[in-house]
Structures are given as C-alpha cells and as structure tokens.
Amino acid sequence: MSTVLIVTEIQNGSLREACYEVASLAQQIAAATGGSVKSLVMGQGVAALADEFSKKGGGDVFLAEGDALANHNAEAESKAIVAAVEASGADLVLIPSTPSGWDTAPRAAAALDAGFVSECFDITAEGGSITYKRRVFNGKLEATISASCDKVVASVQTGATTPFEGSSEGSVRKLDVSIGDLGTKFVEVKQAESKGVDLSKADVIVSGGRGVGTPEKFLEVIQPLADALGGAMGASRPVVDAGWLPHEYQVGSSGQVVQPKLYIACGISGAIQHLVGMKTSNYIIAINKDPDAPIFEVANLGVVADLLEIVPALTEALTAAKG
C-alpha cells in the first residue's frame, strides 16, 4: 500500500501540465497498491489552485503558503516537502523533473534520508514492488531501478506520461511549515533575450552536433546544405558550449523549440533535451555513424554513415538537381 505524495509546481499562476502527468502515475500506483494519492501545493495566494488540483487527480491536498514559497527556492520547498511527508505519511514522493524540480527534489530526499530516483520516464507497481525506469548515458541506455528503503523521492520526466484527465475527491488542509532563516534568496527571472536568428520561421533546418567535429566544418559542410535547401542552420548544445556557434543557433530545451517542415540532424545523438526542441518537426532525417543513436527513434528517415561524406555529396546533388 503506497501513499503517494505529488509535489506540484505553479508557473505563471497555474499548475504546470507536468503536475497532471505526475498525477496519472500517482493514481496508477495508488490503484495498483490499494494506496492513496495526496498532494502538496506551495506558493502564496494559491488556495484556489489547491482546491482545483484536489478534484483533478491530486486527492487530499496540503497547502503550504508563505512569502518564501512565492518563487522557486530549493531550501524552502525542501522544508515544505519534509513537512508534507510527515503530515501525509507518504512513502513515495513524486515531483516533476523541471528546472525547479531537479533543484529541489534531491535536497528533499537527503532531508528525508530517502532513496532518490531521478527523471523517471515510467514508474510501475506490480506484485507489491515498485519499479522505476530512466534513461542513462544521455538517452543511450535504459536503467530499471528498485528501492529497498521505506521512503523514496522520484522525479518524473516531463512529457513522458499522458496527463491525468479523471477526477478525484479530496480536501484541502493548511500545512504549517517553519521555514526559518534561508541562505537562498530568489531575485528575479530574466526572460530570454530576443534572438538574432529566428529558427521558428525556417521551413528547413539543418542542425549539426558534436559529431560535426570542428567549428570550420559547420561553415564548410552544414551551412552549405542549409543554403542549398533555402533553410537555416541549427546546432546542439555542446556546439554552442564550445563557442563554435552563438546560443541563438541552439535547438532544444534550453534553446529554441522548432517545428520545420524538414529537420536534418547531422552528428546529433538525440539526448532528450535536444529532442524536445525538434521532435514535432514535420519530417526528420538523421545522419549519424552510430546505428544505436537515439535520434533514429524520432527520425523518419536515417542514414548510418559519416556525415562528412554524406552531407557534402547531398549538397552537391541538390544543387545539381535544382539546375
């Protein structure tokens, strides 16, 4: 019997979609173990959201309010989670793996002396035991994990589960959290600066990854293919981190999210943070020398070969075909 505590997150005045994704896992686990679902809503002036969530999958909601919880603060949130676990008797805490979630969840796990499983894409309860699944090695391998302790905190990959759409019954209870002095102070959120390169308008994007090898090759190999297709050039994060291209070329969770008619990924392995930026493209071609690269799971068409051979030959053929 599991008491599952959902730790919710509020963004721009509403509950993030990820809360409902976590709710579907929590409801499944509770049903399979004959347990129950409870939730924690943290913030300032968020009682209405607590009420809403209790009816939409959250069950009994603990409402923790205070100035320190008005914005993301890992120290304060961790204290609220500990208080909610004590009040609910939860043995499994689920939290969306967002930038706030990954900052807070391991801290709360340590405060609870609990086991921690990071960024699960699936959690299943069967025959009394719970199994956690997550990707390791940047998506190249999949690990199945089990816990042997009385409390577990698990963060849940966003977008991996279908959001809960059913209803639930529950009450809202105020939770007193003694936050005390904090060494962490939220200052502000700075929105992304406007982009010099707007990839969202391009019909075709040719992106290069670490596999392109050198900054020169972006100009000699990737850009000419983009030009031949009248498209734009994009890149994965390591390319930007290394200073080969400026940040405005970056596609992915911390770059731009694009949806062109055609996305060509060259020398990109297909880590989840890259995929979330391009997987809804209309058509995806991947060129990678590793047949097991996860990029082939989202691509429509793939070529397993050296991009330095294929891409220039393709550029030449396209130029010739245009006449």
Next chain:
Amino acid sequence: MKIMVCLKQVPHQDARLDINADGTWIQEDNIKFEINSYDTYALEEALRTKDAGEADVFVVSIGPDRVGQALRTALGMGADRAIHVNDDEANGSDSLGLAKILAAVAKQENPDLIFMGLMSDDDNSAAVAPMLAQLLDIPHTTAAVKVERSNGTVTCDREIEGGAHEVVELTAPCLIAVQTGLNQVRYASLKGIMAAKKKPFDVKSVADLGLSGQVGTGAAKVKIDRIAPPLKGDTAEILSGSTAEVVAGLVSKIKELGLL
C-alpha cells in the same frame, strides 16, 4: 578563501557502451575515461577565482585507482591539491551514499564554496549536489550559467527553460552546481602537468571519513537492477547502400516533401 571542487571520472563520451556480465552497468574494462564534462566547467570556475589570487582550490573524487588520473589532470590544470577517496567499501553507493562521503570530506576541510557539475554524463542523475548541500545544511543552486561573488554572497544565474534565467543569491558557505558552457575550460599545460607531480595528493578510505558501514552497496537505498538499450519503438527507415545511392534516396525524399 577555500574552494572544494567535486569531480567524477566517467566513460569517455565516445566510448563503446557494452553491457557488463551481470547486466547492471556498462563494461568498464579497456575503455577510455575522462573528467565529467559538467565538472570541467566547475573546476574552471574555481580556478578563475584562484587566478585572481583569491582562493585555494582542492579537488575531490571518489572511485578506484583509475580516478587518480582525473585528479592529476585537475592538478595539472591548476588545482592546489587533491583528495582521492579510494576504497572498495564505497563501491555501489547510491547518490545519497556519495553525498555522504563528500559531506564527510567537506566537514574535515570547511570550504567556503563548493563547485560541482549539474550532473554526470554517465548516470545523469543530477542528485549529488543538492544532497550534499542539504547534508551540510548550506544553500545551493543548480544549472548555474553565471557566478558572481561579493562579500559573503554569491549571485548566480541559473538556467531555466527556453533560454530564461533565474537569478538567486546565496549566502556563503554555499554550493554551486554548474551547467556546461558557463566558461571556456582551459587545458592542462605541460608545465602544469610537471608541477602537478609535486602537489599534495591524499588518499582516504571510508573508515578515515568515519563512514564505515554507512555507504556502499549495503547501504544503498536504490540500485540498478538492469541496464539495456532502450526498447525501440518506431525507428527510422534506414537508407543503405553506397554514398551515391543514399544521396539519391535523400534527394527523392526531399523532392517528395516539395522542398526542392
């Protein structure tokens, strides 16, 4: 000021990932290792403070003999001394076990700042840094892309979604887990590598840290039962053949999409 940098040695990003005999991790014999990419940025950030004449930097790593190489590289890049927790008893530790070991080192050393990477390139858990901060009861932040210090506080930009940044102010002592791209990482110079040979290099056991029986496989709360290539759902149709044949296939698809 004293800065602690936690480093993990991980399989090289281009290493072959074969599964080991009991199916719980990759085959680590005969592959190349390197310092975790995120941690190189953490070390660089600490070394910049040292270069400004404001800090001594020590590096800590947990793992078998091979990890000595990562620590020597860090010394070659400019760190002042290294602590290697090298003990079979640490094997099989989960994130919390590793955080306990690092916390014990930090309690012996009392650093003003701890820098580490947001996550490791192999396990990808991003767990040890916030856990370590909690065990030491100090503030922390993760995914830092900008770090500025002034009298007892550290102001960081942490990367959130879509290129937005969240600004946080931490009271020292504090822990900062950095995101890649924070700075441009230096290489170890030949002179640095020579100088590194004379730098203090301590090896510690789990018992030295007062943690016998509290870390390692036996104490791990979570463990990997199985590791495998992901189940392939719908994968791409693969074009094979000579370069000319593959290119012809690509061109005809691009035509079909109406993009030529």
